[in-house]
Amino acid sequence: MQALVLEQAEGKTVAAIRQLSSDDLPAGSVTVDIDWSSLNYKDALAITGKGKIIRQFPMVPGIDFAGKVHHSEDPRFHSGQAVLLTGWGVGENHWGGLAEQARVDADWLVSMPEGLDGRKAMIVGTAGFTAMLCVMALEEGGITPESGEILVTGASGGVGSTAVALLSALGYHVVAVSGRQSTHDYLRQLGAKEILSRDAFSGEPRPLDKQRWAGAVDTAGDKVLANVLAQMHYSGVVAACGLAAGFALPTTVMPFILRNVRLQGVDSVSTPSARRAEAWKRVVKTLPASFYQQAALEISLAEAPSSAARLLNNEIQGRTLVKIR
Numbered sequence: 001m002q003a004l005v006l007e008q009a010e011g012k013t014v015a016a017i018r019q020l021s022s023d024d025l026p027a028g029s030v031t032v033d034i035d036w037s038s039l040n041y042k043d044a045l046a047i048t049g050k051g052k053i054i055r056q057f058p059m060v061p062g063i064d065f066a067g068k069v070h071h072s073e074d075p076r077f078h079s080g081q082a083v084l085l086t087g088w089g090v091g092e093n094h095w096g097g098l099a100e101q102a103r104v105d106a107d108w109l110v111s112m113p114e115g116l117d118g119r120k121a122m123i124v125g126t127a128g129f130t131a132m133l134c135v136m137a138l139e140e141g142g143i144t145p146e147s148g149e150i151l152v153t154g155a156s157g158g159v160g161s162t163a164v165a166l167l168s169a170l171g172y173h174v175v176a177v178s179g180r181q182s183t184h185d186y187l188r189q190l191g192a193k194e195i196l197s198r199d200a201f202s203g204e205p206r207p208l209d210k211q212r213w214a215g216a217v218d219t220a221g222d223k224v225l226a227n228v229l230a231q232m233h234y235s236g237v238v239a240a241c242g243l244a245a246g247f248a249l250p251t252t253v254m255p256f257i258l259r260n261v262r263l264q265g266v267d268s269v270s271t272p273s274a275r276r277a278e279a280w281k282r283v284v285k286t287l288p289a290s291f292y293q294q295a296a297l298e299i300s301l302a303e304a305p306s307s308a309a310r311l312l313n314n315e316i317q318g319r320t321l322v323k324i325r
């Protein structure tokens with residue numbers, strides 16, 4: 001089997017396609033023949049070595065995959081069954097999806113939801129699944145389409161694009177924040193009603209600003225998130241899932257104690273199984289067919305390292321789908 005393998009040489013991460021045997025795979029109760037994987041921000045950090053994602057080498061990256069069960073020692077899965085996986089540290093501390101096979105714990109697998117196939121599942125991938133969790137966080141905070149405008153930052157990235165598409169399909173008025181002029185047509189096609197420049201959110205944040213947003217999905221962190229918080233309406237909700245701008249949060253308590261703003265963190269890695277199933281069901285029900293045509297660039301396994309560099313250089317829009325076989 002072919003796999004993208006990350007190794008360390010002189011303190012640097014080196015990525016290369018290698019021929020491995022199934023016997024090399026880590027322990028686990030289910031072996032999966034992988035058809036599709038994808039490139040997420042975290043994969044790009046791991047493959048390029050620009051983020052400390054991987055601590056044990058050699059490592060096969062790929063935090064998500066879709067395929068068919070090759071062999072299962074767990075009664076919940078049978079050979080030939082279509083499955084998908086996101087998170088659980090796969091591709092970080094357990095060999096991941098950028099390979100023809102993976103061996104994983106049965107608890108980490110999701111049976112392919114009705115209405116999805118492997119390709120579509122990986123167009124959505126970890127990024128899109130996280131976007132759905134963000135939408136659910138807004139809903140759980142009481143935000144409805146009638147509440148007002150919803151802001152999505154990092155809007156043309158994987159999480160952002162899917163959040164724009166999901167929220168628009170659910171009837172929300174979506175305003176997108178993007179650092180690139182070239183993404184505006186794409187964002188409008190996904191349903192964004194207005195596009196604001198990233199620069200408008202990159203300045204020194206004030207404790208409180210003019211109130212504009214009922215809800216927000218933030219993939220950026222740092223000053224961007226601080227500026228968003230300062231602009232939230234009374235009782236507004238921010239779902240924060242990312243750090244594309246940085247992991248700091250230079251804010252004050254003012255939005256929380258004077259405007260009743262709620263900051264809801266969103267993690268997709270350890271989402272419990274029942275919530276996972278619910279989120280995938282909602283993804284299938286909500287995303288329009290057009291999303292799957294508009295939002296994905298397809299690459300081969302060999303192209304993953306160069307695409308990872310491009311993703312971190314902010315040269316890719318939407319999702320990057322990796323065809324494994």
Ligand code: NDP
Pocket residue numbers: 039040041042126127130153154155156157158159160177178179180183198219220224241242243244245246266267268269311312314316317318
């Ligand atoms: P992408 O690279 O696809 O998207 C990130 C987007 O952020 C870019 O497309 C760009 O959008 C914007 N961006 C890039 N650089 C900056 C910057 N310096 N300041 C502000 N915005 C910037 O990544 P993903 O969509 O896969 O992931 C987005 C974030 O969410 C990442 O930080 C990732 O780690 C996190 N994440 C978290 C998860 C969780 O479980 N909490 C799961 C998945 C992702 P534009 O050009 O339109 O401005």
